[in-house]
Amino acid sequence: MLRRAARKTILFVVAVFAVGCVWELYKVIGPVDGGSVFGWKIIPKASDRAMPHTWDMIARLLEPENRSGGSPIAVTVAGYSWYTLRLAAVGLLVGGIVGIGLAVLMARWRIASRAILPWVIMSQTVPLIALAPQVVSWSGKIELFGWEWPRWASVCALAAFLSFFPVAVGTLKGLTSVPAASLELMETYAVPWRVTLMKLRFPAAVPFIIPSLKLAATLSVVGVIVAEISTGIRGGIGRAVLSYQQASTGDAEKIYSAVFGAAALGLALFGSVVLLEVIVNRNRPREAT
Amino acid sequence: MTAVVLNSVSMTFNPGTAREVNALDGIDLSIAEGEFVSLIGPSGCGKSTLLRLVANLVEPTAGTIIVNGTSAGQARRDHTYGMAFQQAGLFDWRNVRRNVELPLELAGWDRGRRRERAEEMLALVKLDDFADHMPWQLSGGMQQRVAIARALATHPPLLLMDEPFGALDEMTREHMQAELLRIREATGSTIVFVTHSIPEAVYLSDRVVVMSPRPGRITRIVDIALTGGRDDDTREDQAFFAGITEVRESLRAVEGYHSHGGVDDR
Numbered sequence: 001m002l003r004r005a006a007r008k009t010i011l012f013v014v015a016v017f018a019v020g021c022v023w024e025l026y027k028v029i030g031p032v033d034g035g036s037v038f039g040w041k042i043i044p045k046a047s048d049r050a051m052p053h054t055w056d057m058i059a060r061l062l063e064p065e066n067r068s069g070g071s072p073i074a075v076t077v078a079g080y081s082w083y084t085l086r087l088a089a090v091g092l093l094v095g096g097i098v099g100i101g102l103a104v105l106m107a108r109w110r111i112a113s114r115a116i117l118p119w120v121i122m123s124q125t126v127p128l129i130a131l132a133p134q135v136v137s138w139s140g141k142i143e144l145f146g147w148e149w150p151r152w153a154s155v156c157a158l159a160a161f162l163s164f165f166p167v168a169v170g171t172l173k174g175l176t177s178v179p180a181a182s183l184e185l186m187e188t189y190a191v192p193w194r195v196t197l198m199k200l201r202f203p204a205a206v207p208f209i210i211p212s213l214k215l216a217a218t219l220s221v222v223g224v225i226v227a228e229i230s231t232g233i234r235g236g237i238g239r240a241v242l243s244y245q246q247a248s249t250g251d252a253e254k255i256y257s258a259v260f261g262a263a264a265l266g267l268a269l270f271g272s273v274v275l276l277e278v279i280v281n282r283n284r285p286r287e288a289t
Numbered sequence: 290m291t292a293v294v295l296n297s298v299s300m301t302f303n304p305g306t307a308r309e310v311n312a313l314d315g316i317d318l319s320i321a322e323g324e325f326v327s328l329i330g331p332s333g334c335g336k337s338t339l340l341r342l343v344a345n346l347v348e349p350t351a352g353t354i355i356v357n358g359t360s361a362g363q364a365r366r367d368h369t370y371g372m373a374f375q376q377a378g379l380f381d382w383r384n385v386r387r388n389v390e391l392p393l394e395l396a397g398w399d400r401g402r403r404r405e406r407a408e409e410m411l412a413l414v415k416l417d418d419f420a421d422h423m424p425w426q427l428s429g430g431m432q433q434r435v436a437i438a439r440a441l442a443t444h445p446p447l448l449l450m451d452e453p454f455g456a457l458d459e460m461t462r463e464h465m466q467a468e469l470l471r472i473r474e475a476t477g478s479t480i481v482f483v484t485h486s487i488p489e490a491v492y493l494s495d496r497v498v499v500m501s502p503r504p505g506r507i508t509r510i511v512d513i514a515l516t517g518g519r520d521d522d523t524r525e526d527q528a529f530f531a532g533i534t535e536v537r538e539s540l541r542a543v544e545g546y547h548s549h550g551g552v553d554d555r
Contacts (some may be wrong), residue, residue, distance in 0.1 A: 066479055171338040188394045190366045199395070203382045284381060285425040 002228035013221060020054045027051055052253045060253035061260070073254070077240060084224050084236035088151055091159025092220040092269065096213060099167025106168075106191065107175040107201070124165050128223060132158055132230040143206045151233055159223035163216035170212025174205025207284075210277045217269040225262060237262050290358055292447050292479040292530060293320040293343055298352030300338055300505075312338045314504035316352070322446070327482045327490035327497045329536065331543065333508060335505025336483045337451055343481060344372055344449050368396055370447040371440030375455045377432035379424035379439075386411065386420040389438045396443060410438040414473060419443060430461040434468065445543055448478045452485065463524075466492055470519055487540070491532040499536060501543040509539040 001063035030046030037043065044050065061077075064070040092147035102120065135154045157166075178201055186196045228238025236256055244255040300313040313335040320326050328336040341347045342354055345361035357362035364370055372391070379388045389407040398406070411417045414434040424432055433453055440448055454462045466489060473480055484490050492496045497511040513532045515523055523529055 165299045179376070179378065181376045182380070184346060184374070185372070185378055188344055188365060188370075188372045189368065189392055191395050194393065199391070200380070203380065206382070283384070283423055285423070 008082055016217065021052055024109065025195045027053070049248075049252045052256065057253045057256040057260075060251075061257055067174040073257045080218050080235065080237045080240045080258070081261040082247070084238065085263075085268055087155050087236065088159055088217075088220045088224045088269055089272075090156040091223055092163050092213075092217055094156060095160035095163030095165075095216055095220060096167050099164040099212075099216070100171050100209070101104070102164070102168045102169035103175055104197065106172050107197075113172070120165065123161070126163065128158060128226050129230045131161070132227050136227075136231040151231070155224055155227040155231070155233060158227040162223035163173075163220040166212040166215040166219065167209070170208045170215075171205055175206025177208070178204045185278075191241070206280055210280070213273045213276070214270060217273050218266055221262070221266045221269055237265065243244065262289040290322055291319050291320045291355075292324065292357060293318070293481065294353075294355040295319070295339075295343075296353045296355075297374065298339075298342060298349045298354060299345065300335065300342060301350045311504035313342075313349075314506055316505070316507060318498065320481060322479055323477055325473065325480045325482065325493055325495045326411055327484055327494040328500060329484055329487065329497055330492045330500030330505075330540070331502055332506075333541075334500040334502040336500050338505065339500075340449050340451050340481060340483050344370065345499060363449075368392065368443050369441065369445050370449055371445045372449045373433070373436045373440045373451070373453045375428070375452040377424070377436040379432055379435055381424055383424075384420070385416065385422050385424065385435050387426070388424060389442050391439060392442050398466075405440060410442050410475060411435075413441070413475060414438045414468070420467055425506065428461075429457050430465055433457065437469070437472065439500065441472070444476070446479060448473075448480045450480065450482045452483055454489065455485065459554050462489070463521075467520070469493065487536050488524070488529075491529060491536060492523065497532075499539040508543055511535050511539060 026044075027046045031043060031050075032045065032047045034041060034045040034050075035043035048056075062072045063073040065073045065076045070076075102116055106116055132154075135157055136151060136153055137151050138157075139151045141150070175197075182200055182204070183196070186200055191199075224236065225238040225241070227233070228236045229242050232242070233239065240258040240261070241255065244251075244258050247254050295316050298313060298316040300350060302308070302310040302312055316339065328339060330336050333370075338347065342349050342467070343356060344363060345354075345356075345365040352360040357367075357369040359367065359369070379385075380391070383391070386404070386407045389410050390403045393403045393406055396514065408417065408420070411420055414437055416431060416434055416438070419427065419431065424435065427435065437448075440450075454465050467554060469480075470493065472478075477510045480493075482490070482493060492512055494513050497513060498507055499509045501508045511532065515526065515528050515532070
């Protein structure tokens, strides 16, 4: 187990290093001002402004956000990431609960599955950017039992909107692919559907739920960042991407600090699902993991 | 009291549609308490359906079924029978002990009694050393023994078995047959056993019910007269061979035996 984890970590480092090498290689052989194929400008510029050196990006992490001074930008970005991570975690939690809830409804009643599933699939064709301003405008308009809907809750709602989908589909698949013999066994015990759900269907669905949660974790992070950018909410990594982008003319490396931050928080949320997986799978056959 | 009584039971699947299948027709059978009865016949003769009717997993189209003195439905709700399938069907996420505890848990037993009973059942199937193992760490034969322990955990008077040893290799299979007879000796359970194998049916049973397909009917009931206790020597006994011959000839008379080849001679 530990050796496998060590090997995975080493592979990850090697992969990151390889991406860096490809990046630098392109800077050497690529055209500085880009190029076109059949009239399309698709060959990226290899200039230092468009593609800064990897070591410059890393060095930039240690310099302050504004050249005037202060703590290193890595620390500032970590703060933004932490803010965004919390929103993404809430989004994942809400999305997970909604997704599992819908899956249970659909597994219980075939008619519910016919009524809900098309909406679930259609919901994912709505662009998040189109939806974001509407949802953000809820703040100040909605009051639940004296609790005024804050703007960050809108961001979480948008993240949940993205992340519930894989959970709903994956859980439904898991709940309905229980071996017939096991269902028949539960039938011989004459127990209600609810008991079969808790004792058999849910545990049997875990190998389906976990991968869907991994997908949902990355989607939740994407959802929060897109919602932050399109609504301009401050405090998170999305806003940092936006404002660092504007500074890219004179400080091209700056935006990559935010990109690294976003990647790190995506990994952190993904990692928390992997941790959950390790805990629930500790007694399961290796094939299922 | 008789353990199981079937009275003019018929079973038609999808009645009135193009996919109508007359699975069983006019079945009369009564099984005494403590008796071991095997159901044998070619594929599609309805032997598994018959077992499912007794288990109340399906309702008959016509006729009545009495199990342990009550209706089949009541017997299911009262947990007066246990069932074992061809696939052991153990829950991967529960260890062996907790698999055996499952029916007790569902019947609302408290933790202490559950544990005590599970230990007793595991001792019965000689798996007491494996209580903390996970199912996938056990061989096929051991998994099937756990399934039997689970089926008998509530001490039901009746055990229904649907080709429980069908997926096992020959050596394990013979060992499991001997084990089953020992367990039956210890518990006094009535056993209804569906099988494809003639020697298995003869070795285990007091009576072998021979069935024919389309529609499923009972063509003959063969009494097995093996003297004394059954052990490995029984398999070389004259009476054993006589039983096999009788069952085989009854099956030969069944239309469809050759064309389907659903029964093997192992």
